Amino acid sequence: MEKLKPAKKPRIGLYSMGLKTYWAQFPGLRERLLYYGQFIADRISSMHADVFFYGLVDCEEEGEACGAYFNTNSVDLVFAHSATYVTSASVLPIHRICPAPVVILNLQPTARINYEETTTGEWLAHCGACPVPELSNAFHRYGLSCHIINGLLGLSDTPEISLTEENTADFPQAVRAWKEIGEWVAAASVKAGLKGCRFGFLGNTYNGMLDMYSDFTMFHAQTGASVQVLEMCDLNRMLENVSDEETARKLEEIRNFFEISAKSSADERVGAPTDEQLNWSAKVAAAQERLVREYNLDALTYYYHGAPGSDYERLQSGFIVGHSLLTAKGIPCAGEGDLKTCLAMKICDILGKGGSFCEIVTVDYIDNTILLGHDGPFHLAICDGGKPVLRSMGVYHGKQGTGISVEGKVRAGKITNLSCTQTADGHLKFIITEAESTDGPIMRIGNTQTPVRFKKDPDSYMDEWFAEAPTHHFAMSVGHNASVLQKASALLHIRSVVLDT
Numbered sequence: 001m002e003k004l005k006p007a008k009k010p011r012i013g014l015y016s017m018g019l020k021t022y023w024a025q026f027p028g029l030r031e032r033l034l035y036y037g038q039f040i041a042d043r044i045s046s047m048h049a050d051v052f053f054y055g056l057v058d059c060e061e062e063g064e065a066c067g068a069y070f071n072t073n074s075v076d077l078v079f080a081h082s083a084t085y086v087t088s089a090s091v092l093p094i095h096r097i098c099p100a101p102v103v104i105l106n107l108q109p110t111a112r113i114n115y116e117e118t119t120t121g122e123w124l125a126h127c128g129a130c131p132v133p134e135l136s137n138a139f140h141r142y143g144l145s146c147h148i149i150n151g152l153l154g155l156s157d158t159p160e161i162s163l164t165e166e167n168t169a170d171f172p173q174a175v176r177a178w179k180e181i182g183e184w185v186a187a188a189s190v191k192a193g194l195k196g197c198r199f200g201f202l203g204n205t206y207n208g209m210l211d212m213y214s215d216f217t218m219f220h221a222q223t224g225a226s227v228q229v230l231e232m233c234d235l236n237r238m239l240e241n242v243s244d245e246e247t248a249r250k251l252e253e254i255r256n257f258f259e260i261s262a263k264s265s266a267d268e269r270v271g272a273p274t275d276e277q278l279n280w281s282a283k284v285a286a287a288q289e290r291l292v293r294e295y296n297l298d299a300l301t302y303y304y305h306g307a308p309g310s311d312y313e314r315l316q317s318g319f320i321v322g323h324s325l326l327t328a329k330g331i332p333c334a335g336e337g338d339l340k341t342c343l344a345m346k347i348c349d350i351l352g353k354g355g356s357f358c359e360i361v362t363v364d365y366i367d368n369t370i371l372l373g374h375d376g377p378f379h380l381a382i383c384d385g386g387k388p389v390l391r392s393m394g395v396y397h398g399k400q401g402t403g404i405s406v407e408g409k410v411r412a413g414k415i416t417n418l419s420c421t422q423t424a425d426g427h428l429k430f431i432i433t434e435a436e437s438t439d440g441p442i443m444r445i446g447n448t449q450t451p452v453r454f455k456k457d458p459d460s461y462m463d464e465w466f467a468e469a470p471t472h473h474f475a476m477s478v479g480h481n482a483s484v485l486q487k488a489s490a491l492l493h494i495r496s497v498v499l500d501t
Contacts, residue, residue: 413436
């Protein structure tokens with residue numbers, strides 16, 4: 001599905017290091033190092049990022065100018081290319097001035113120098129590792145944090161000035177380094193995507209779910225996002241303006257993306273949606289999209305528990321289909337007023353990995369799996385081969401009313417669960433688990449369900465997970481994404497733990 005809002009590009013600062021004294025002593029060295037830096041800039045630009053390449057920082061004055069340049073361009077992350085030796089006094093002003101997180105790139109251009117013919121100038125083009133201990137020490141003593149990537153530069157050709165082979169693109173040390181750089185860029189996209197992100201909070205949190213409650217100010221302070229508090233009357237106002245033509249277009253969209261079930265459930269209260277229910281869900285879905293556009297939302301969490309038989313109860317009976325469609329369009333929607341899991345879903349969606357709303361459904365001790373899912377919404381982009389199924393629910397278990405729900409399964413393969421919880425001191429915390437979804441059976445009761453096999457048996461996994469005090473909801477994404485999620489948590493200054501499951 002086409003996203004309702006374009007993805008924000010991360011703003012990446014980049015500079016190369018050097019020592020000003022070298023330029024007169026070794027002709028061509030300065031230009032050579034700038035060539036390497038431009039190669040890095042071009043490659044990062046291809047990762048859907050805006051790159052601000054300052055050039056060479058070779059003295060304290062250049063360091064101060066570089067820090068101001070990065071601040072002017074509001075960079076989310078800085079890559080510091082250790083091109084040759086530099087004094088730490090030249091580099092530290094950048095990071096005193098610019099608060100963006102920094103990753104030092106120690107990327108050697110060659111796998112092996114030409115020992116017989118190498119000159120001093122040639123060696124200096126390959127000694128990027130030399131200043132890294134000094135930089136690490138200075139950062140530590142200044143109270144600044146930095147991350148370091150070691151490896152090969154990964155050129156696919158050799159500059160004319162070089163005395164040795166520099167085509168290292170296929171070397172594992174280059175492939176690994178660039179994979180890690182790509183993960184940092186992706187993590188920066190999370191930071192950029194959350195900055196100014198507007199999370200709608202419609203209604204309230206499910207009464208009594210104490211793990212769901214969150215401090216909106218805390219959420220704003222720790223994520224850079226804001227919370228827009230919405231009422232059911234806001235959505236009802238949207239509904240009143242939905243035309244018959246809008247409803248018809250939305251109904252066609254629903255029929256294109258979902259399978260409309262026949263009666264095929266063991267639960268007698270679960271059956272085929274009626275035309276009336278489909279039309280109502282389509283009209284509500286159109287109103288939901290209007291709400292998102294009206295309030296410029298990037299995500300939405302919701303829950304309404306009202307008087308039985310009220311107009312608002314009927315309105316919320318059409319929520320799940322429309323919220324699944326919005327989730328597929330880059331506006332993750334989390335039920336039961338779970339703002340923290342909505343954040344986890346948004347992060348997964350920014351990374352292009354889905355992010356479906358889940359909790360523990362049941363354990364299959366025969367298949368050694370845990371069934372994970374919920375009563376909706378569902379992320380259509382990570383569904384298995386078939387279309388998600390729409391079923392009519394005679395009762396929304398544990399909630400008021402009836403209506404249509406989505407039954408779907410995340411496709412088999414690698415998955416990563418991201419749980420966002422809150423500690424006793426008020427800080428957010430990520431709990432990350434990599435696992436495998438299987439092609440095992442699911443119930444036909446109108447809920448999303450995915451059988452997941454962890455490295456440990458179900459009981460051992462649950463022992464480890466429960467000990468981290470998670471919320472009972474989390475987001476399921478496709479792929480093994482623990483490494484990039486850890487980097488995103490580092491950029492957001494949110495503690496993370498990866499379970500060895």
